[in-house]
Amino acid sequence: MTTLEPIAAPATGPRTFAGARARTIAIVALVLASLAALPFGLSKYQVGLATEMLIYGVLAMSIDILAGFAGRTSLAHGAIFGISAYVVVYAVSHLGLPPAVAVVLGVMAATAAAALFSLVAVRTSGVYFLLITIALGMIVWGICLRWTDVTGGENGLRGDMRVGLLRDHQTFYWMVLVVAALASFAMWRFVRSPFGLTLRGIRDSESRMRSLGYNVHLHLFIGFTVSGFFAGIAGALYAFFNSFVSPSTVALAQSVQGLLMAITGGIGTLFGSFVGSFAILTLQNVVSSYTERWQTALGVTFILIMIFAPEGLVGKLRALLSRGARGSAN
Amino acid sequence: MNAFQLLNGATFAALLFVVASGFSLIFGLLRIVNLAHGALYLAGGYVGFTVAVHSGSYVLGGAAAILAVAALGFALDQGLLRFVRGHELREVLLTLGVAFVLNDMALVIWGGDSFTVPIPDALKGGVRIFGVFYPKYRLFVLVTGILIFIALMLLLHRTRLGALIRAGVDDPEMVEASGINIRRVFLGTFLLGSALAGFGGLMGGAFLSLYPSADAEILVFSLAVVIIGGRGSLVGVAIGSLLVGFLNTLGQVMFPELAYFVIFGPMVCLLAFRPLGLLGRAT
Numbered sequence: 001m002t003t004l005e006p007i008a009a010p011a012t013g014p015r016t017f018a019g020a021r022a023r024t025i026a027i028v029a030l031v032l033a034s035l036a037a038l039p040f041g042l043s044k045y046q047v048g049l050a051t052e053m054l055i056y057g058v059l060a061m062s063i064d065i066l067a068g069f070a071g072r073t074s075l076a077h078g079a080i081f082g083i084s085a086y087v088v089v090y091a092v093s094h095l096g097l098p099p100a101v102a103v104v105l106g107v108m109a110a111t112a113a114a115a116l117f118s119l120v121a122v123r124t125s126g127v128y129f130l131l132i133t134i135a136l137g138m139i140v141w142g143i144c145l146r147w148t149d150v151t152g153g154e155n156g157l158r159g160d161m162r163v164g165l166l167r168d169h170q171t172f173y174w175m176v177l178v179v180a181a182l183a184s185f186a187m188w189r190f191v192r193s194p195f196g197l198t199l200r201g202i203r204d205s206e207s208r209m210r211s212l213g214y215n216v217h218l219h220l221f222i223g224f225t226v227s228g229f230f231a232g233i234a235g236a237l238y239a240f241f242n243s244f245v246s247p248s249t250v251a252l253a254q255s256v257q258g259l260l261m262a263i264t265g266g267i268g269t270l271f272g273s274f275v276g277s278f279a280i281l282t283l284q285n286v287v288s289s290y291t292e293r294w295q296t297a298l299g300v301t302f303i304l305i306m307i308f309a310p311e312g313l314v315g316k317l318r319a320l321l322s323r324g325a326r327g328s329a330n
Numbered sequence: 331m332n333a334f335q336l337l338n339g340a341t342f343a344a345l346l347f348v349v350a351s352g353f354s355l356i357f358g359l360l361r362i363v364n365l366a367h368g369a370l371y372l373a374g375g376y377v378g379f380t381v382a383v384h385s386g387s388y389v390l391g392g393a394a395a396i397l398a399v400a401a402l403g404f405a406l407d408q409g410l411l412r413f414v415r416g417h418e419l420r421e422v423l424l425t426l427g428v429a430f431v432l433n434d435m436a437l438v439i440w441g442g443d444s445f446t447v448p449i450p451d452a453l454k455g456g457v458r459i460f461g462v463f464y465p466k467y468r469l470f471v472l473v474t475g476i477l478i479f480i481a482l483m484l485l486l487h488r489t490r491l492g493a494l495i496r497a498g499v500d501d502p503e504m505v506e507a508s509g510i511n512i513r514r515v516f517l518g519t520f521l522l523g524s525a526l527a528g529f530g531g532l533m534g535g536a537f538l539s540l541y542p543s544a545d546a547e548i549l550v551f552s553l554a555v556v557i558i559g560g561r562g563s564l565v566g567v568a569i570g571s572l573l574v575g576f577l578n579t580l581g582q583v584m585f586p587e588l589a590y591f592v593i594f595g596p597m598v599c600l601l602a603f604r605p606l607g608l609l610g611r612a613t
Contacts, residue, residue, distance in 0.1 A: 073419055119598075120598050120601055123601065123605045124601075124605050126418060126419065127361075127363050127418050127419065127422055128557075128605070128606070130363070130419070130422055131363060131553055131556075131557060132557065132601070134365070134550075134553060135550060135553045135554060135557060135594075135597070136594075138546065138549075138550040138553075138590075139550075139590045139591070139593075139594050141546075142547075142550070142589075142590035143588065143590055143591070146586075146588070146589065146590070147588065251546075252546065253430070256426060256430070259423075263423075293434055293438070295430050295431075295433065295434040296430070296431050296434040296435065298427075298430055299426075299427040299428065299429070299430030299431035299434065300427065300431060301427070302423060302424070302426060302427030302430065303410060303424055303427040303428065303431070306414055306420045306423050306424040306427065307410070307413045307414060307424070310414075310417070310420050
């Protein structure tokens with residue numbers, strides 16, 4: 001096995017019942033409404049945590065569209081995310097640009113970096129792809145650490161990011177929610193588009209897609225770049241959320257955490273990324289209140305999931321439920 | 331570049347060879363990308379440092395580093411990797427988790443300060459070579475790297491174990507079918523590769539010093555070496571180490587802030603033509 005096995009997605013053929021579509025819309029509306037109502041029942045700290053979960057959910061989802069639908073597990077997305085965050089903070093704090101312009105610049109920088117990375121990486125698959133993306137991510141980390149004139153080195157960059165409307169934690173949460181919802185919808189559309197289907201074809205059999213006349217490298221290049229674009233959006237949101245970036249923002253641990261969230265949610269489930277983000281950040285908060293050894297906990301979680309539940313929580317639940325359903329049918 | 335910088339490049343390449351050859355052997359034979367390799371390097375360095383300081387002997391430090399890291403390798407292979415055998419990506423990600431745990435545990439035990447492994451008296455000071463005054467210890471690293479290269483070449487090409495390893499790199503099923511317990515060969519290789527990382531940690535710890543992010547740095551260099559050289563080929567590792575070693579030194583001299591780019595540029599050009607590295611073969 002050279003890729004993480006994606007969870008078998010439910011059939012995505014044309015819906016025969018208009019009711020199914022209406023039900024989906026109703027569920028989505030309900031979820032969004034309850035998420036939007038969240039700030040009213042939570043403390044400021046908890047709203048901040050929920051904001052962070054949404055941001056990381058977008059990052060994990062951007063990893064999932066590559067890992068789950070193109071069969072390429074990337075460990076460079078934390079760096080792409082971080083590039084966007086660095087550019088946004090730098091543009092606001094050092095260049096004095098308005099936040100909206102900074103966001104555009106940040107997302108563009110992340111997309112450009114992703115395009116550059118994918119030129120190198122898409123020729124490979126499986127473990128080699130993983131290795132090359134690690135090396136690329138580490139180069140970004142090395143530059144952020146060493147290029148002190150621009151990046152501030154180990155001290156990082158701090159900016160007064162939350163100005164005007166963004167200052168209020170509830171308004172900021174709603175803004176992140178809107179962006180996350182739009183980004184998720186766009187990613188969901190992307191993988192279900194005809195182009196997304198070709199990515200799935202590449203995941204399942206690269207040689208077959210090639211003999212069918214598809215330009216496999218070009219499709220992967222576009223897939224990677226689009227995925228980097230969404231990681232860049234998450235990074236720009238993070239810049240406003242945290243008002244601070246340092247080399248640890250672009251470190252391998254960031255990519256690992258994003259991938260872990262995608263895996264915990266279930267590779268190929270897309271929206272599972274938010275479940276993963278919720279689970280991992282909750283765990284981080286619980287662990288951090290007892291000990292400073294979060295990194296060990298992250299490592300141990302990774303090891304345990306790889307051994308016991310590589311299909312992730314959503315996949316595990318689905319498997320258990322279907323086993324339960326079969327059990328009761330017998 | 332003057333002679334001094336050339337020697338710096340060569341000695342760094344020698345250290346890289348010792349560390350990356352272990353990484354490449356494990357990658358080539360077991361198909362496991364051991365991302366805990368950098369953490370093993372750091373653990374070897376710290377253990378070697380502690381023993382060398384308390385016993386006053388560099389040699390004892392080296393023995394302790396090799397044994398301790400081989401033991402860690404044994405625990406990693408037999409305790410964790412056995413549950414995910416045959417699933418390439420799960421193996422890699424598991425070793426990544428192990429790297430995080432080891433790095434954090436090292437931080438708990440040894441703290442965030444940087445340490446330098448004490449050098450034996452005989453290797454202190456410098457000698458005049460190629461017209462420059464150069465530290466003896468770094469020359470010792472260079473010679474050790476060359477000796478390890480020769481020893482590994484002899485091991486791989488002149489012994490039965492070496493023949494098994496080479497055969498295993500090409501086709502593990504056939505080796506197994508001819509009545510060899512390939513699992514033991516795998517385990518032996520894993521221990522050897524880990525021990526090389528541990529020894530590298532001690533050796534590098536004396537001139538690069540040891541600090542919490544040293545494992546990530548040596549890992550990215552090892553990755554570059556193996557990506558450039560191709561997996562499972564000792565000569566590839568040697569060429570990759572020399573390239574990365576010299577490029578890194580060149581980068582530090584000419585563009586100190588962007589030294590990483592100087593390694594990255596050639597790596598990209600190479601990958602465009604040979605995605606599996608200079609001497610890598612598709613399997």
